[in-house]
Amino acid sequence: MGRWEPNARERLQQAALELYSERGFEQTTVAEIAKRAGLTERTFFRHFADKREVLFAGSETLQALFVSTAAAAPESAAPIEAIAAALDAVASVFQDRHAHSRRRQTVIVANAELRERELIKLASLSAALADTLRQRGVPEPAASLTAEAGIAVFKVAFERWVGETDGRGLGFFIRESLDELKVVTSGN
Amino acid sequence: MGRWEPNARERLQQAALELYSERGFEQTTVAEIAKRAGLTERTFFRHFADKREVLFAGSETLQALFVSTAAAAPESAAPIEAIAAALDAVASVFQDRHAHSRRRQTVIVANAELRERELIKLASLSAALADTLRQRGVPEPAASLTAEAGIAVFKVAFERWVGETDGRGLGFFIRESLDELKVVTSGN
DNA sequence: ACTTTCGATGACAGTGACTGACATCGATCT
DNA sequence: AGATCGATGTCAGTCACTGTCATCGAAAGT
Structure with a gap:
C-alpha cells in the first residue's frame, strides 16, 4: 500500500464525507480523514485549501x-x-x-x-x-x-x-x- | 491601567477595525488586538466567539x-x-x-x-x-x-x-x- | 537495463486561532 | 472588615494550516 495508490483526491473526499456524517464536522480531524484515505495530513492540504473545501470540489x-x-x-x-x-x-x-x-x-x-x-x-x-x-x-x-x-x-x-x-x-x-x-x- | 477600564468590548471592536484596516485581517493576530485594547487574548474570546465576529457586533x-x-x-x-x-x-x-x-x-x-x-x-x-x-x-x-x-x-x-x-x-x-x-x- | 527527471507524497517544525481550568482582582453588599 | 461575584489574567493544550526539505516511484530518455 502507501504511496501511488490512484485517486488520492477522491479517496480524501469520500473519507471526509463519511467521517463528517458519522461524527460530525467539528469532531473530525484532518489527520483522521487522511488516515482513512491512506495518506497524511500534509497531503490533504495539498489537495484541498482547508477542511471545508473537501466538500465543495x-x-x-x-x-x-x-x-x-x-x-x-x-x-x-x-x-x-x-x-x-x-x-x-x-x-x-x-x-x-x-x-x-x-x-x-x-x-x-x-x-x-x-x-x-x-x-x-x-x-x-x-x-x-x-x-x-x-x-x-x-x-x-x-x-x-x-x-x-x-x-x-x-x-x-x-x-x-x-x-x-x-x-x-x-x-x-x-x-x-x-x-x-x-x-x-x-x-x- | 489594566483591569476595570470600562467598555472593554467597544475597545476591542475599535482596535480590531483599526488593525484590520491598517495591515489586513490575516496579518493581524488576536493578541495584537487585545494588546491595543489593553487586554489579553483570552479576554477577547470572552467577548467575541472568534476573530471575525468582532466586526459583526x-x-x-x-x-x-x-x-x-x-x-x-x-x-x-x-x-x-x-x-x-x-x-x-x-x-x-x-x-x-x-x-x-x-x-x-x-x-x-x-x-x-x-x-x-x-x-x-x-x-x-x-x-x-x-x-x-x-x-x-x-x-x-x-x-x-x-x-x-x-x-x-x-x-x-x-x-x-x-x-x-x-x-x-x-x-x-x-x-x-x-x-x-x-x-x-x-x-x- | 541504467539513469535522469519530476510530480506526488512523507516527515517535521512552527504559527496562530481557540478552549478549558484555575487563580486573582476589584467593585459591591452586608 | 469580610464575603461575594463577575470580569480579567495565566497557563497549558489541541488542532487547522504552512514552509521546507527529503524521498519515493513512475515515465522518459539513453
Whole structure:
C-alpha cells in the first residue's frame, strides 16, 4: 500500500464525507480523514485549501456550466430568461444525485462553517452570472439583481428538492420557485 | 491601567477595525488586538466567539429591527410590501453611518473569511424574515423567496450606497433596487 | 537495463486561532 | 472588615494550516 495508490483526491473526499456524517464536522480531524484515505495530513492540504473545501470540489464545474449556459442564451432572451435557462441546465446535472446530495446537505446544514462556505460559493456563482449578464449588455443594478434572484431561486428549490423523497426532480422545484418569485415580486 | 477600564468590548471592536484596516485581517493576530485594547487574548474570546465576529457586533440589533418592522406591517400588506417597509426602516439606521460603513466594508470585502461571515449574517436575516412572513400566513415557497428577494435588494443597494460619495441615502438605493427587481422578474 | 527527471507524497517544525481550568482582582453588599 | 461575584489574567493544550526539505516511484530518455 502507501504511496501511488490512484485517486488520492477522491479517496480524501469520500473519507471526509463519511467521517463528517458519522461524527460530525467539528469532531473530525484532518489527520483522521487522511488516515482513512491512506495518506497524511500534509497531503490533504495539498489537495484541498482547508477542511471545508473537501466538500465543495465540484463547485467550479457547476459555475462553469451555469455561466456557459447563461451566456449561450439567444440575444433576444430577457435577462431572467437567460438565468432560467442556466437553472434548467444545472437541474439536469443533479438528476441522479439525489441520495448523494441529501447526505452531503445534511452534513453542511449541521455546521455553521460549512454553511458559510456554501453561501460564498453561491455568492461567487451570483457574481459570475451578473458578469455574464453585463457582457450581454444588461446594466446595473439589473444585472446583479437578476443574478441574485436566480441564485435565490436555486437555493430555495434545492432545499425543497433535497428534502423531498418523491420522484420530482430539481427542475420541477426550480420552475415552481421561479414562477412563485414572479408572483411575489409583482407587488400584490 | 489594566483591569476595570470600562467598555472593554467597544475597545476591542475599535482596535480590531483599526488593525484590520491598517495591515489586513490575516496579518493581524488576536493578541495584537487585545494588546491595543489593553487586554489579553483570552479576554477577547470572552467577548467575541472568534476573530471575525468582532466586526459583526450589531447584527442581532439589525435583525431585530428588520423582523419587528416586517411583523408590524398591516395585515393587508402584501409580503413584498412588508419586506419593503422593513428595508426602509433599516435604511434610516444607516443614515449617519456612511463613513463607518465604508471603512468596515472595505475590510470585509478584502477578505474571504469575513465575506463568508457577512453572508451567513444575511442568510440568518433572510431566515428570520421568512419566519415572520410564515407567521403572517404566507405559504412556502413564497415566504422564503420573498425574504431572499428582500435580502438581495438589501445587498445590492448597500453595495452601491457604500460605493457612492454623493449624498444619496441608503433608502434611495433600496427603492431603486426594489423597483428594478420588479422590472427584471416580470419576464421581459 | 541504467539513469535522469519530476510530480506526488512523507516527515517535521512552527504559527496562530481557540478552549478549558484555575487563580486573582476589584467593585459591591452586608 | 469580610464575603461575594463577575470580569480579567495565566497557563497549558489541541488542532487547522504552512514552509521546507527529503524521498519515493513512475515515465522518459539513453
